[in-house]
Amino acid sequence: MNQSINIKFDLLFYYQCALAIAAILAFFTDINSYLYTSGIVSQPPLFWILGFAVASIPLIFSRDKYIPTSLILWCFGFIFVSLLWFVLFPGSGELAFEELRKRLLAVIFLIAMAFIFSRNPTIHYLTRWAIFLAVLITVFNSIYEFFNPAAFNALGNGGRVTGFYLNPNSNGCALILGMIFSVSILQPIYRLPFVYLVGIGVFLTFSRGAILGWLITVIIFTVAGVLHFNKILYWILGIGTFIISLGSQWWQELLQNLDLNANSLERIAWFQNISTSDSEDSADSRLEVAQLAWQMFMKHPFFGNGIGSTLTWNVEISTHNIYLYYMADHGIIGVLILPVLVYGAIRHARGETKYIGLAFAVFILLWGLFSHNVLEERYILILFSLMAGMTEGSKLDQKLKLEYQL
Secondary structure, three states: OHHHHHHHHHHHHHHHHHHHHHHHHHHHOOHHHHHHHOOOOOOOHHHHHHHHHHHOHHHHHOOOOOOOHHHHHHHHHHHHHHHHHHHHOHHHOHHHHHHHHHHHHHHHHHHHHHHHOOOOHHHHHHHHHHHHHHHHHHHHHHHHHHHOOOOOHHHOOOOOOOOOOOOHHHHHHHHHHHHHHHHHHOOHHHHHHHHHHHHHHHHHOOOHHHHHHHHHHHHHHHHHOOOOHHHHHHHHHHHHHHHHHOOOHHHHHHHHHOOOOHHHHHHHHHHHOOOOOOOOOHHHHHHHHHHHHHHHHHHOOOOOOOOOHHHOOOOOOOOOOHHHHHHHHHHHHHHHHHHHHHHHHHOOOOOHHHHHHHHHHHHHHHHOOOOOOOOOOHHHHHHHHHHHHHHHHHHHHHHHHHHHHO
């Protein structure tokens, strides 16, 4: 009898491993959205989400099942606040309902992934290798698309590198997040080459937020001892040489030979002369919408304007800032929505997981200044669930070590 029970749980473990790796390859790479948007498959991402949610149900019987309490509390709190504001501020109509639907879907996704990424350290280890593979694929796609701009043209991305992601900023963000979770599974000799390979992929997106995030993450890993400072000096010299070459005749000739669109050329011009305010206008448009969101918040600073409030204005783009996005919706408590989730995911992290959580937290909180879609993007949400699972796993490991010492 006991042997049959053990076989049952062993099968569940292998099933959970397969499900975890499949989830990373489906959602962290964003291949589910790309296949649908490009018309290759007819099933929308919702089909994938519900499929994995149903597939995670057997994991209820796993011996290692554990959904972090902090993640569950945040999910219920987020939905409660969203439903309450939806009832109290019904003015936005269909837009508010669509926003509510997105939030419900995000919570379902977080919980399903939390089941899949339970606190079993073996599953976390295999999942991080899957993330490493996904990062290599994304870097390859980025380099290939840079020299072949029409490679992923079905998405209508405007010419900047996107790979399987819907925009270049998401591509850069995913690369950095993948680096955070996978760099420490490599041998020390391979870590710096991997970090700078990711840096190349990030640079090719011409995303200022992603490039800044990559630099800050490298600094964090250097301070934490994941990367060796003395070896980084040589790489810094190489990066400095590359930056100087941006204004060289060789670089200008390369740009002329590449089929880059106006958007990419404007970004390159901005990097060549950051002090020139009129070389690239997306920063100005982002500042404009940020000011509009701030004005909305100041009109109703305590309770906000209801969910989806920034979707109703007569501007083509949204806030590009998740803090302003939720502050306009919920008032002053909106600024806490993302930080509370981040804190819940990394709270009580121990050992190696602690510095992974630190890098994850710093980057996500920084990225919130550049994007209002942090809690909608599945390649980000899936890592919140993984981070929470790794945190619980690190707590369990520490507890077992203390018991062994006693």
